[in-house]
Amino acid sequence: MDIKLRKMSKSMGDILMGFGTLIGSIMFVYTMIQQFVPEYVTRYLSACICRITAFAYPYIEISFDEFTGGGDWLKVSKAYTAIEAYLGPKSSKLAKRLKARIVKGNKDLAFSMDDDEEIVDDFAGVKIWWSLDKTTTFDAQISSAAPRDDHRAISKSCHQGGENMIENRHIRLYSNNANHEYGYKLWSQVAFEHPVTFDHLAMDPAKKQEIIDDLVTFSMGRDYYLKIGKPWKRGYLLYGPPGTGKSSMIAAMAKLFNYDIYDLELRAVSGNSELKQLLHNTSNKSITKKEEDKDKDKEDEESNGDSKVTLSGLLNVIDGLWSACSKERIFVFTTNYVEELDPALIRRGRMDKHIEMSYCCFEGFKVFAKIYLDLESHELFDTIRHLIHEVKVSPADVAENLMPKTIERDSQACLQNLIKALEKIKEDE
Numbered sequence: 001m002d003i004k005l006r007k008m009s010k011s012m013g014d015i016l017m018g019f020g021t022l023i024g025s026i027m028f029v030y031t032m033i034q035q036f037v038p039e040y041v042t043r044y045l046s047a048c049i050c051r052i053t054a055f056a057y058p059y060i061e062i063s064f065d066e067f068t069g070g071g072d073w074l075k076v077s078k079a080y081t082a083i084e085a086y087l088g089p090k091s092s093k094l095a096k097r098l099k100a101r102i103v104k105g106n107k108d109l110a111f112s113m114d115d116d117e118e119i120v121d122d123f124a125g126v127k128i129w130w131s132l133d134k135t136t137t138f139d140a141q142i143s144s145a146a147p148r149d150d151h152r153a154i155s156k157s158c159h160q161g162g163e164n165m166i167e168n169r170h171i172r173l174y175s176n177n178a179n180h181e182y183g184y185k186l187w188s189q190v191a192f193e194h195p196v197t198f199d200h201l202a203m204d205p206a207k208k209q210e211i212i213d214d215l216v217t218f219s220m221g222r223d224y225y226l227k228i229g230k231p232w233k234r235g236y237l238l239y240g241p242p243g244t245g246k247s248s249m250i251a252a253m254a255k256l257f258n259y260d261i262y263d264l265e266l267r268a269v270s271g272n273s274e275l276k277q278l279l280h281n282t283s284n285k286s287i288t289k290k291e292e293d294k295d296k297d298k299e300d301e302e303s304n305g306d307s308k309v310t311l312s313g314l315l316n317v318i319d320g321l322w323s324a325c326s327k328e329r330i331f332v333f334t335t336n337y338v339e340e341l342d343p344a345l346i347r348r349g350r351m352d353k354h355i356e357m358s359y360c361c362f363e364g365f366k367v368f369a370k371i372y373l374d375l376e377s378h379e380l381f382d383t384i385r386h387l388i389h390e391v392k393v394s395p396a397d398v399a400e401n402l403m404p405k406t407i408e409r410d411s412q413a414c415l416q417n418l419i420k421a422l423e424k425i426k427e428d429e
């Protein structure tokens, strides 16, 4: 058995060697042809070969370029982005070679398939081969200082009849990259899987409903915006102390309509032209959020440099750029320091709706009690109602104190825990 195996592998080695020699000869002849035969003849020959092989080739092959090309060469193709989003979770399961990118403040890793990698996918019973090909092309519109542009193209091959396959859209969270070299990716993306919805938000129910109504009216208002001659965009300013639910609100907004979120980090933007490119490369049906930096001193220092973008610069770019497009866009700016903002920056039209996210009220507490403890009423609710009106406590603190700390989830103990915390805050105040 041993001998047979060795014998087999030897003959297999011979076959491979012979095959390798044959391929080598063909490549050699092909290189010679390329050198001595005019280009239009080789093109004609390869077109003929393609046509001949097409008879026996049972697949359809479609390529999607990363960039749209033409004058708008920096604009990422929407089809490419959609496919990348669709393949993201599949790549990490199916591909053998993955590329990892660190995103979102060095906290998350985003995976995608590596160049020249291929994965096989089953879509509604149709077998599809996806591959990521890196092609180097000369783009005549780019100046000679940067003559070469690496384009990536995702191509799909599938058996004929498997055309309708890009569905299952998940929300994506995009973060801008702090790399200013030529050819870098403007936005990195990960699947956005935050579980929060408006139902989870602890706030005055009337206020919550008002915000939902405002959003729904906006999202259905395409014709109306056209009629009144305004671009179809809406700006929200969320302000309030830390831990009052501003970031959670943005997540809930995105979930409400399945909008993508673009998280804009101004410090990573080198200047206004890059900012324009970034905003130009956001999709419609998206929310762009700019959260004010906590480290304010540092931001002020940095924004004094010529190349850095300031908040007013950002708002001006948004005014100019998004006024020219007719697609629905939401811009959300959050801050803990609304009183320090220049009123001109947050005037209506720029920030259409100002929403105060305030300390936790009794109605907010009731949302937490229902979600965390399945309680709609309890004898301790009255004590909590009085205390919560007397102190300034963020919803984040209420949530933390109400969270069960034991497997049994003893509701009484949780409520008492919260009462203790509220009394402590009252004493300290």
Ligand SMILES: Nc1ncnc2c1ncn2[C@@H]1O[C@H](COP(=O)(O)OP(=O)(O)OP(=O)(O)O)[C@@H](O)[C@H]1O
Pocket (backbone or CB within 6 Å): 200, 201, 202, 203, 240, 241, 242, 243, 244, 245, 246, 247, 248, 249, 335, 336, 357, 394, 395, 396, 397, 399
């Ligand atoms: N109004 C709220 N409803 C429900 N949960 C909330 C609310 N506010 C805060 N939380 C809870 O507290 C955590 C922190 O909230 P969030 O990040 O939304 O606050 P924030 O206002 O954005 O704070 P910061 O100003 O520090 O950015 C959330 O993960 C959430 O669990």
Ligand SMILES: [Mg+2]
Pocket (backbone or CB within 6 Å): 246, 247, 248, 291, 334
């Ligand atoms: Mg926040």
